[in-house]
Amino acid sequence: MRKINLPVSEAEIRTLKVGDEVLLTGVMVTARDRAHKYMVEERPDDIRPMLEGTVIYHCGPVMAQDAAGVWSVVAAGPTTSIREEPYQADVLAEYKVRGVIGKGGMGKKTLDGLKATGAVYFHAIGGASQVLAERVVRVPGVHKLKEFGVPEAFWQFEVVDFPVVVTMDSHGGSLHEVVDGEAARRFNDILAGM
16 A cells, blocks of 8 residues: 655656556645636636646535534545546646546546556545545535535545555556456456357
8 A cells, every 4th residue: 555645746746547546645636627617728827836746536525504604525536537538638738637546537638648648546435435534634615616516616624544556557557448448348248258
């Protein structure tokens, strides 16, 4: 089990390989569809410091706010990442993001972007949203809440030992491609045996 502190350097991320189990500690940022479109189309400068050297979490969290205005995370499971395929490589390069967390993996454009920029794709456990929320110890800030709404806003999550697995690395490795290839081979074997 590797422990990675955020922000993290490109050099350290490039030491990770497909299959590495990692515990992340530090501040990550949530971003979904609207946020990715905004980052690519608008290229806002005010979010650059928030994103540089950290990871983007594909997550539409369930949030609660107490009487003092302090936010807490109720549920924070990963959302399907492939929706961000048109944008992700550009976001990695533009904002110096070192990783992406989600579920289901991403495509060739993102894999090429990971190699070019020195970033990785981390798979988080789907269906464990409350367990993952317990790893968030503080919500340092939120950006574009009024404009985008709770699930689509940029939430900053300070996490301790947030569990993920590297399923796409900066060397061109993709566990998703391996699994897809093996599934296709087995399917064809079954069809041939009928």
